[in-house]
Amino acid sequence: MSELVHPAHAGADSVSEQEFVDRAHARLDALRAEYRERQRATHASHGVGNAQGWTERDAIAAHLGEMAARLDHVEDRLVFGRLDMADTEVRYIGRASLPDEGGDPLLIDWRAPAAAPFYRATALDPQGVVRRRHLLTHGRQVVGLEDELLDASDKAGEHLDLQGEGALLAALGRAREGRMGDIVATIQAEQDRIIRADGDGLLVVQGGPGTGKTAVALHRAAYLLHARRERLERSGVLVVGPSRVFLRYIEKVLPSLGETGVVSLTVGDLVPGVRARGEEAVEVSRLKGRSAWVRLLARAVRTIVRIPEGDQVLQVWNRKVTLRREDVVRAVRKARRSGRPHNVAREAFALELMEVLATRLVVEAGDATSEAAVDGDDLSTWTQEVRDSIDARRTINLAWMPTSAMTLLERLWAKPGLLARLNDEVGSPFSRAELELLSRPRGSALTQADVPLLDELEELLGTTNVLEDQSARQRSRTHAAEVERAREAMESMNLGGGIVTAEMLARSATAADDLEPMSERAAKDRSWTYGHVVVDEAQDLGHMAWRALLRRCPSLSFTVVGDLDQARGESRPPSWKDALGPAARALAGEHVLSVSYRTPRTLTLLAEDVLARAGAPVLHPTTAVREVENCYRSLHVDGPGAPMAREKDPLWALAQEAVDRALARLDEAEGAGRGRIAVLVAGARAHAWDADTVGTSSLEDRVALLSATASKGLEFDSVVLVEPAEVLADGPGDLFVTLTRATHDLTVVHSRPLPAGMEEWSTE
Structure with a gap:
């Protein structure tokens, strides 16, 4: 020792x-x-x-x-x-x-x-x-x-054989400061084996509360950036967390280890320009995570193409020309054979039909005896006439409309009949009741579970010509502005007439954009492929989210950390192979962290006991190395039971009292103003109390008001847990999370009966 x-x-x-x-x-x-x-x-x-x-x-x-x-x-x-x-x-x-x-x-x-x-x-x-x-x-x-x-x-x-036991326990006992610190000086042997493991394939790190799995994953990222510097400096490392507040919580760890070129995103941020701000029930998120969407979304894209019922007569300049139904069928078949995304293949489809119509016009005008004998110049002339024809453009567009991923996804949610028809066409993987849960009005805020579906549609659709044209025009305007600025600068410095021109200076300025840090370029580019991906709280990811992540790391080099016992909802994946879905094919190894360094022993045993009595015994129990006396207490107040605005809720007053006590304890033990406290709530009460439910709050305040979900991955010196029965109603995993966020003490305030097992553990 x-x-x-x-x-x-x-x-x-x-x-x-x-x-x-x-x-x-x-x-x-x-x-x-x-x-x-x-x-x-x-x-x-x-x-x-x-x-x-x-x-x-x-x-x-x-x-x-x-x-x-x-x-x-x-x-x-x-x-x-x-x-x-x-x-x-x-x-x-x-x-x-x-x-x-x-x-x-x-x-x-x-x-x-x-x-x-x-x-x-x-x-x-x-x-x-x-x-x-x-x-x-x-x-x-x-x-x-x-x-x-x-x-x-x-x-x-x-x-327990702890390396640097004194330094470790001193670090664990230190007051929280609102940000995770690194553990580089106190890494334990079981953690180090994971950190230095080979970077090929997908490595799972299963760890219960307080085992340091997040810190291990981040130190592993730093290790791989050191060991594979040349490769990873070009492609980068992506860190995926459950919420933005979690990403802010861990943001200082990698820089403190000398690594700054890492991209940190939530699943809701994977598509550049899109921010998921909406909420939905756990069962809805799980529905959106199912792999059945691969077929259903592909079908949705195919149905955008509309084959006309018969031939159509079009006006082109001063001529009439017939677009036959078989012309459209043939052009669709040819465009789809290219394997290109919908909006990209549309260009080939449109060009094919324009050429068909132009060829027909040349022959009908008598300029050629047959389609095979059409002259190139004549064809070019009539192709331009077809392009200029409002009638022809409208007909071709209606047959193969360009669209955006966002537009199509909103259509699916806002049109229950369309979604039901597509569901039937792919074998009815969703029940009618499940489809009803998915319905919502146009313009509703995107949720985290929407974004992988949006990413799938982006892959199927590709960019539209309109967007490409806008991008080209924007680049042209930007370059023209750079030339003008360069010309003015040269005139002001009397540099005219030399070998350096304004155009050359403008190109130099544009080329300097390439000096933007790799991490910033990667975050803006949906098609960027990373050399390694770290996924935290991975037990909650659906199969569609895994598809989106696999797209971003074709080398399949992943570090995946989480705890199956903390999975959201009424049921949890029985194994990591089940949780990984399509990523399971890359599974190269699974490590289990068995020692809880952070959570007091009493709270660890309490959480495991409560889960067992709730019918969800812990799959991976841990052994805690710390004990804190009197670390759990419960306070009861008579109340209406139903959530209400916090100013009128007797539970709010009791929670405030518990916070004041916790602040006094921290001030006495750690010094005035030190340490962090969280008040955790769930369900309708989280909204009634205006708690952060999606993980967007600041970490600067000493006291945070969070939902159980938003607290995932975070730790606090003291936690005040409000009405644990309401938390349990959202699933045993959420209750397990809230019972294990504290490093020093947990206070439960309630008006309803406590979940089985919690009453007898209380010290008050």
């Missing part, structure tokens, strides 16, 4: 370690200053005297700036570990690799193979390590040391 350095040695050791920490920070400062100076010098240089040269200069300067920014992010707790090896080698472990003045290793990056024993060595398998030391720092000051002597004779008994 680990222990603090003996006081007799602490003074000398602290001085020695402080000297090393000072040296490492001095080297960090020097490297950072060097990068910034080189960046300034590069900006000041003229580069090669052409647009490409200036662009290359700017790219080099941007890279140097990025290197300096990475060093900015790793400054806090730069050095945190030391290994004394059996061969007398000493290795210092930190957040980044730093060379000394001669180029030799000074500080080893925690992700390097040489650092692995810091996380994996044990008394039974020391891996050449004699002593492992944790350096506890505040700013640039060493404030504590903790040593572990890896002696096989000092075998752990039945206690």
